[in-house]
Amino acid sequence: MGIGRLLVKGTIGGCAVLTFFDVVGHPAQVLGNSMQPTLEGGHAHWWKRDFVWLSTWNLHKCSPGTILTFVSPRDKNVVHIKRVTAVENQVVRPESHPDWITEIPKGHYWMQGDNPQHRHDSNTYGPVSAALVKGRATHIIWPPNRWQRLQK
Amino acid sequence: MVQSTGLRRLWKFTKGTAMFYCVAHCFSRHVGELVICSGPSMHPTIQDGDIVLAERFSVRLDNVQVGDIVGCMNPQKPKELLCKRIIGKEGNPVSSSQLPSGYVPIGHVFLQGDNLPVSTDSRHFGPVPEALVQIRLALRIWPLDRAGWINNRWFWDTAKKNSKE
Numbered sequence: 150m151g152i153g154r155l156l157v158k159g160t161i162g163g164c165a166v167l168t169f170f171d172v173v174g175h176p177a178q179v180l181g182n183s184m185q186p187t188l189e190g191g192h193a194h195w196w197k198r199d200f201v202w203l204s205t206w207n208l209h210k211c212s213p214g215t216i217l218t219f220v221s222p223r224d225k226n227v228v229h230i231k232r233v234t235a236v237e238n239q240v241v242r243p244e245s246h247p248d249w250i251t252e253i254p255k256g257h258y259w260m261q262g263d264n265p266q267h268r269h270d271s272n273t274y275g276p277v278s279a280a281l282v283k284g285r286a287t288h289i290i291w292p293p294n295r296w297q298r299l300q301k
Numbered sequence: 302m303v304q305s306t307g308l309r310r311l312w313k314f315t316k317g318t319a320m321f322y323c324v325a326h327c328f329s330r331h332v333g334e335l336v337i338c339s340g341p342s343m344h345p346t347i348q349d350g351d352i353v354l355a356e357r358f359s360v361r362l363d364n365v366q367v368g369d370i371v372g373c374m375n376p377q378k379p380k381e382l383l384c385k386r387i388i389g390k391e392g393n394p395v396s397s398s399q400l401p402s403g404y405v406p407i408g409h410v411f412l413q414g415d416n417l418p419v420s421t422d423s424r425h426f427g428p429v430p431e432a433l434v435q436i437r438l439a440l441r442i443w444p445l446d447r448a449g450w451i452n453n454r455w456f457w458d459t460a461k462k463n464s465k466e
Contacts, residue, residue: 160324161320161323161324163327164320164323164324164326164327165319165320165323167323167326167327167330168322168323168326168327171326171330172326208379209379209380220430220432221408221430221432222408222409222430222432223406223407223408223409223430224407224408225408225430225431225432254377254426255377255378256375256376256377256378256379257376257377278374278376278377278379278429278430278433279379280374280375280376280379280433281430281432281433282379
């Protein structure tokens with residue numbers, strides 16, 4: 150009897166946490182240095198890398214300058230964090246091929262890392278569909294001395 | 302006294318609703334859900350107003366195969382779910398004006414509706430990233446006279462034995 154009740158309560162509690170993560174937001178760690186100097190994710194120890202809070206509200210129709218996480222269009226198991234630099238109907242010139250003038254299709258973003266030395270972004274794989282976006286980085290929550298709001 | 306029981310009732314009701322919402326949300330996110338199909342793009346396999354049971358396990362287990370009918374987020378309208386058939390997975394040859402190389406690129410799938418003249422699909426917006434494929438349609442439950450399996454492969458079956466096309 151007691152174990153059954155505990156199982157039910159645990160399941161409902163787990164569902165509540167998952168729903169909160171899906172609907173409101175969740176923390177995540179930055180890995181890799183493509184967003185330096187804004188986000189620090191290149192350190193070997195996890196406690197020296199940044200944690201960000203990802204909000205899952207208002208993901209669509211983001212303006213340029215917003216930092217978003219999205220699933221890589223080339224690999225569904227990889228999540229990238231980049232900055233929106235252009236939105237639908239704008240025209241961009243990829244850095245590697247400035248003559249390939251691209252008009253960003255409807256519902257897509259042009260995502261770029263902040264670090265020009267080290268990045269793997271829309272210059273490599275083209276515009277990213279807004280449906281791939283998973284979260285919007287709003288705050289750096291760890292380490293404490295870097296605590297800050299991220300946009301606007 | 303009356304007020305406090307009223308408040309307690311309200312609290313109980315709110316708590317119950319919240320718990321129900323959370324469980325329903327998790328179930329639809331991780332197990333499967335009911336999809337009400339609209340639009341003519343999959344006619345005659347799936348017709349306007351059909352209600353179909355869809356499951357997420359085969360997407361989670363990477364077991365979506367060519368020929369499956371899947372629900373996929375519209376790459377151009379992020380909140381819309383499209384219902385199409387997978388024509389090609391990465392590396393498969395597909396002839397289309399959207400694919401200059403003739404092959405589906407890495408990490409993408411090529412989708413097409415069964416009703417070729419009216420369907421808006423990969424022939425218009427190109428191959429879509431695999432991550433946009435959300436659910437696999439499995440069992441039609443409404444209307445009753447056409448109820449039955451859309452795809453009679455279980456989500457753990459890797460061999461293709463799909464007959465109802």
